[in-house]
Amino acid sequence: KGNQLSSLGRRATTKPDDTARSNDWFTTLGIANDFGDAGSLTTDFSVRTREVDSSYASSSWKNENHIVTSGITPKYTLEHKALGIPQTLILGLDLYHAADHILDGAMTGPNDTLNITKSSFGVYGQEELRLSDHLHLKASLRHEVARYIFDQLAQSQLKEKSNLSETVYDVGIVVPYGNDSSLYLDYSTSFRFPRGAAGTPRSSR
Numbered sequence: 001k002g003n004q005l006s007s008l009g010r011r012a013t014t015k016p017d018d019t020a021r022s023n024d025w026f027t028t029l030g031i032a033n034d035f036g037d038a039g040s041l042t043t044d045f046s047v048r049t050r051e052v053d054s055s056y057a058s059s060s061w062k063n064e065n066h067i068v069t070s071g072i073t074p075k076y077t078l079e080h081k082a083l084g085i086p087q088t089l090i091l092g093l094d095l096y097h098a099a100d101h102i103l104d105g106a107m108t109g110p111n112d113t114l115n116i117t118k119s120s121f122g123v124y125g126q127e128e129l130r131l132s133d134h135l136h137l138k139a140s141l142r143h144e145v146a147r148y149i150f151d152q153l154a155q156s157q158l159k160e161k162s163n164l165s166e167t168v169y170d171v172g173i174v175v176p177y178g179n180d181s182s183l184y185l186d187y188s189t190s191f192r193f194p195r196g197a198a199g200t201p202r203s204s205r
Contacts, residue, residue, distance in 0.1 A: 020055070022052045028046040039078035041077075043072065044071070048070075051064075051067075060108060061106060061107065062104075063102070063103070063104045066102075072093075073092065075092035091124070096118075102115070112152065114150070114153070115153070119147045120144060123144075124142035127140070137172075138171070146163070147161070168188070170189075
């Protein structure tokens with residue numbers, strides 16, 4: 001390894017005929033609705049397309065991935081008072097669907113064909129109480145369900161489904177001080193589903 005680094009440097013390769021190409025497109029549209037004292041609603045729509053072609057001449061192998069991910073994420077925010085205490089309530093949904101079409105195999109032979117789809121639905125809520133200018137309390141809860149479908153078409157045929165679900169929470173204390181500073185004491189749980197088709201890991205918020 002030391003000799004290769006000395007002779008080739010950090011940007012050269014011992015397998016110059018191996019190649020890879022990727023194209024990535026992403027677009028998002030946001031819509032905001034203000035209902036005055038009744039709160040506000042923001043909704044983001046997103047679509048991402050990613051294409052990856054890899055060719056490994058050194059091992060006579062090739063791989064193609066075509067991934068399309070779409071999402072809708074509405075979030076409702078309400079500033080209100082209860083028992084004279086200013087509060088902020090946030091409620092939201094995260095809806096994502098991803099499809100990955102994969103071709104994989106030897107350059108001179110037939111390819112494996114695999115379609116992987118992932119659909120996920122997440123719902124969450126958060127409440128923050130501002131007890132004083134120097135003491136805030138917050139708590140949040142999130143539940144998410146994900147459904148995976150693995151559909152192998154060639155060389156062998158196999159179709160499997162998997163359903164996963166998780167619930168996480170977060171509680172904390174915020175102590176603002178100065179003009180733009182705060183101290184935080186926070187306890188939270190988290191999770192990460194398999195990336196699946198789109199590489200859209202979900203986590204607690």
